[in-house]
Amino acid sequence: MTEIEASATRTGRNWSVRVPGYLVYGRGATLKAAKASAEAGLALIGVIAEIRLIPQSAELENLRAAEAEVETARETAVRALHLRKASKRDIAISTGLPYAQVKRILAEHSERGTAPESSPTSTQTLHHELMTPQVPSTADLVDSTEGTLLIDYPFWMLYGGPSRENLLPNGQEAAFAGEECAIPSAQARISSPVTISEWDGPPPAGPGELIGEGTLDCPQGELVVDTPATGSDLRLRLGVPGLYGVRVWRIHEEARERQEFDVRLWLLEEWPPGS
Structure with a gap:
């Protein structure tokens, strides 16, 4: 059966229905009665159809707009x-x-x-999706730095701004939020070699196991390594302030109590200075 959409408005103590495309109206004290009245009017002109009523009022429009915003926020x-x-x-x-x-x-x-567009704020991570390349990367290395971290806790931090959210990793995967990334360590109280590099596009795969990928806000155009107990001791100056994609690889040799990390970044969106 054909379905026709029609609006219903409250007039006095009744609902009034106008069927678009036809000179047919319906009326009733309830939506069910108004729907039946309009369908009976269609039948009189030889149109057999089911009407789907959409009640209308300024308050209902506001409600639907608010529900749409909530739905978008949830997605x-x-x-x-x-x-x-x-x-x-x-x-x-x-x-x-x-x-x-x-x-x-x-x-x-x-x-x-x-992904939908957004303005450069600490919520940038809500609006960008990283896609692992399906073809070999052609990106070139822009800059890199390396050093050794003394990890006193089972994770260490990588951050691109002043915010400190006490972010914790999720199991054995790197955790991203705004300007911070928490990277899990396979062992505590261990010195681990770390390489951090910037690329001009999605980078080629690093050594070992990919333990996380996400986005990082870098409003100051610099990355800083921080271990919860020993403090910051490794920095990489980036090309420009902006939103960066990040992938983290880890090599873990349990028998030798050895691990090392490779962090690779690339620019997703450049931000104006001082944004």
């Missing part, structure tokens, strides 16, 4: 948590969405393969 939160490697179950718990809806949102976002 943005789902994508952001997914980018930070949260499980689908944890995303559902965090956003209050059904697990099936979380899966649908992520599937639709993956099919689109694009």
Whole structure:
């Protein structure tokens, strides 16, 4: 059966319905009665159809706009948590969405393969998706630095600005939020070689195991390494302030109690100075 969409407005104590495209009207004390009245009017001119009523008022329009904003915010939160490697179950718990809806949102976002634009703020990570290259990278190395970290805790921090959110890694995966990234260490109280490099595009794969990828806000155009106990001792000056993609690899040789890290960054969006 054909379905026709029609608006219903409250007039006095009744609902009034006008069927678009036809000189047919309906009226009733309830939406059900108004719908039946309009369908009966269509039948009189030989049109058999089911009407789907959309009640209209200024207050209802405001309500629908607010619901749309909430829905958009939830979808943005789902994508952001997914980018930070949260499980689908944890995303559902965090956003209050059904697990099936979380899966649908992520599937639709993956099919689109694009991310909405945004202004350069600490919420940039909500609006960018990193895609692991399916072809060999052609990016060139821009700059790099290396050193040795004394890791007193089972993680160390990489940050691009002044904010300190006490971010913790999620299991054995790097955790990203705004200007910070927490990188898990396979061992505590260990000296680990670390290489940090900037590339002019998505970088080639590093050595060892990829333990995380995400985005990092770098408003000062500089990356700083910080270990919770020993302080900052490794810095890399970046080309420009902006939002950077980050991938982290780790080599862990448990038998030799040895590990090393390779952090590779590339510019996603340049920000104006002082933004």
